[in-house]
Amino acid sequence: MKINLLPFDVVEDTIDIEVYEERESAAHTAHITFHDCPKIWSDYGLTDEGKWLFYPLDEKAKCFGSTYKTRLSLKSAPDFAAHYIKQMLINHFRNITGVAVECDFVGNVVVWVPATPVTDGRLKQMQRFAIKPCFKTYSNGFELRISYAGTSSVIATPISIKTPATQQYRILSEGRIHSIKTLSQQEKQHIEHIYPVLNRELEREYNIKRPYIQRPKNRYQTNIDLIKGFIGDYIFTPEMDQILHFNSTDFLDVPEEHILRASENCSRILYGNNKSFSDISQMDNYYSGLKTFGPYMPSPKNDVRFLYILQQGHEETAKRLINIFKDGLNNSFQSLSNFIRQQFSPNANGAIDTIYFRSCATAIDDIKAKLNRKQLDTSNITYIAIYLSPIPKENPEYHELYYKIKEVLLEKNITSQVIYYSNVNKPSFNYHLPNIACAILAKIGGTPWALQPTGNSGDLIIGVGAFKHHDIGERYIGSAFCFDENGVFESLDCYKSDNISKLVAGIKKAIGHFVVEHEDKNLNRLIIHYYKEMSDKDAWPITDMLYKLGFKIPVYVVTINKTESSDYIAFNPESTDLMPLSGTFVQIKPFQYLVYNSAKYSEVYSKSRGLKDYLFPIRIRIARIDKNLDGIRNEIKPEDAQSILEQVYQFSRMYWKSVKQQNLPITVAYPEMVAQMVPYFNDRELPAFGKTNMWFL
Numbered sequence: 001m002k003i004n005l006l007p008f009d010v011v012e013d014t015i016d017i018e019v020y021e022e023r024e025s026a027a028h029t030a031h032i033t034f035h036d037c038p039k040i041w042s043d044y045g046l047t048d049e050g051k052w053l054f055y056p057l058d059e060k061a062k063c064f065g066s067t068y069k070t071r072l073s074l075k076s077a078p079d080f081a082a083h084y085i086k087q088m089l090i091n092h093f094r095n096i097t098g099v100a101v102e103c104d105f106v107g108n109v110v111v112w113v114p115a116t117p118v119t120d121g122r123l124k125q126m127q128r129f130a131i132k133p134c135f136k137t138y139s140n141g142f143e144l145r146i147s148y149a150g151t152s153s154v155i156a157t158p159i160s161i162k163t164p165a166t167q168q169y170r171i172l173s174e175g176r177i178h179s180i181k182t183l184s185q186q187e188k189q190h191i192e193h194i195y196p197v198l199n200r201e202l203e204r205e206y207n208i209k210r211p212y213i214q215r216p217k218n219r220y221q222t223n224i225d226l227i228k229g230f231i232g233d234y235i236f237t238p239e240m241d242q243i244l245h246f247n248s249t250d251f252l253d254v255p256e257e258h259i260l261r262a263s264e265n266c267s268r269i270l271y272g273n274n275k276s277f278s279d280i281s282q283m284d285n286y287y288s289g290l291k292t293f294g295p296y297m298p299s300p301k302n303d304v305r306f307l308y309i310l311q312q313g314h315e316e317t318a319k320r321l322i323n324i325f326k327d328g329l330n331n332s333f334q335s336l337s338n339f340i341r342q343q344f345s346p347n348a349n350g351a352i353d354t355i356y357f358r359s360c361a362t363a364i365d366d367i368k369a370k371l372n373r374k375q376l377d378t379s380n381i382t383y384i385a386i387y388l389s390p391i392p393k394e395n396p397e398y399h400e401l402y403y404k405i406k407e408v409l410l411e412k413n414i415t416s417q418v419i420y421y422s423n424v425n426k427p428s429f430n431y432h433l434p435n436i437a438c439a440i441l442a443k444i445g446g447t448p449w450a451l452q453p454t455g456n457s458g459d460l461i462i463g464v465g466a467f468k469h470h471d472i473g474e475r476y477i478g479s480a481f482c483f484d485e486n487g488v489f490e491s492l493d494c495y496k497s498d499n500i501s502k503l504v505a506g507i508k509k510a511i512g513h514f515v516v517e518h519e520d521k522n523l524n525r526l527i528i529h530y531y532k533e534m535s536d537k538d539a540w541p542i543t544d545m546l547y548k549l550g551f552k553i554p555v556y557v558v559t560i561n562k563t564e565s566s567d568y569i570a571f572n573p574e575s576t577d578l579m580p581l582s583g584t585f586v587q588i589k590p591f592q593y594l595v596y597n598s599a600k601y602s603e604v605y606s607k608s609r610g611l612k613d614y615l616f617p618i619r620i621r622i623a624r625i626d627k628n629l630d631g632i633r634n635e636i637k638p639e640d641a642q643s644i645l646e647q648v649y650q651f652s653r654m655y656w657k658s659v660k661q662q663n664l665p666i667t668v669a670y671p672e673m674v675a676q677m678v679p680y681f682n683d684r685e686l687p688a689f690g691k692t693n694m695w696f697l
Contacts (some may be wrong), residue, residue, distance in 0.1 A: 006246055017070060018069045020055075023064070029061045036077035074142075075142075085142070092243060093109075094174075094176065104130065111129045111131060116320075123156060124153065125211065127148070130567060132145045138253070139589060153211060164202055173187045218616065224578060254586055267651050269448060284599035285519065304342060310356060342441065360390065363405065384415050390421050413689045415443040417436060434659045443695060460526050462483075474497075476684075478672060479493050480671050491691050495685075504541045525554055537559070581600055592676055595617055650666060
């Protein structure tokens, strides 16, 4: 297996530097520590080994105070060298005609190069490549990580001719990409060569549509081909060879000891009567599994009834949907009862319970009033509301209506399934039905499919996800408690991200639930799947609570990035599609891994696979927290890391909103979905019924 790292040496590895004691807070500098260069401390008699000294990277860096000179080997100071090499790359690419460069928020040098011209002559199309110097990932020296970062468009009209009304845009100026807000006086001397970078606001203002770029089916092949093309055009050049010397023209091999594999049982999905496919290549075929074996566990509820909510005038569409649920659709989907193994009770008079609303503007008031009049017996009857929505939830005019209706129903102890009105009459509706059926089964307490138990029955797994609401201006976190080894959870909650005390209280309650429900098992580990790296400040209350309860168990925090990892691309050059098999774990740093959760269980991978099947890996970090050891410690046994990786991998298979393979584990995906919705509720709190029901699917 190979990875997108090129080994190199800096042509001038040993350099003369002059560093300063002080700098302005926003100065563009690299810092030197005692660990980087103890010679400065000894030569000048410095006693404070915790002190930072500052090296100006460009002419804009403002440093002052005492100065110290020394000769430094870059390999002896890799952290400093990373900043130094990045500045060399920035200077190099800024001197290439037609190329621009920027630094992103994670420290990559992003190079913008001309792409194939677009049909709209008002734009210049640019491809972006992210470059980052690394040190001793898989080699004994420096490595350059190169990844494809997508495409952008630059408006061909300079701001001297048309100045955008908004101040929320970036510009291309003198080979640099940066915010218009940081435009310098010197740059304005050439205002006729400053161009805006297209964004959504400028699309509207200039009446320009973002060019449509067809996404390739196999992003692996396309990304790697684009990276290789960029390397040939801009990296392996005589000019680059003056500053960086590449030891090989090929990507580095990933050492075998850095490649782990999930056991075959981790990929196995259980359906009705504990049955599963014997063919490993069928493991992602959830729809076929449900059709063939039935759900793992039907709903425990025997009196389940539908409540239809629709706008006046949509009666015929509702009748069509009711008939589809009852009789199926052509030969592509059997009846809902047969598919999820559930009988649906009729009302006493045989009529269908229906609530009509006059318009989107009156929907909430209409639904509330009619629910109050119906006085449904939700204590003894399980109702699932089918909301036939006249608008997509993305519609800006009634953006919050989707969430408000969910809230009204939850307050009445009613779960719901939203189906978009326009989809029911489309020929493609048969493709929606398996997803709808799967979600309905989960919402009435059934289990569509389950995981093959792996023996880690002493684990309590907590999932925490987050969502930042731009229109509200706050981040909310959702938490899912008590996942067992079959991937079934017990409860949910949601609150503002700064309320760590509620998370601790939820974990405490989950521990009590675990002890009561699993009297024959000991709680061996607490594993928290977290949406970001957990700070010491957040970790301490958790370990303190465990200590006070008398639990001396290890706590593992698994940081799960919700976005696919495309910065590191490990690929199999011997495979036709280059993608590693599902269940492959690639260690890229100590206790940091790429987890491949795709639908590729064998090399027999159908050519009919679509874009959504070629999933990039997720990137995770495992840390262990120990009481009174000052926070997070990376003291993890290899067998513990392996079992935690397998859990993350397994939980990516338990997504019941779709029968399509996902790559994000539900421990983070489900809470994030809840955190996205709850802030639109009136009290911005989750009603009690919503804490034990999968209404959000």
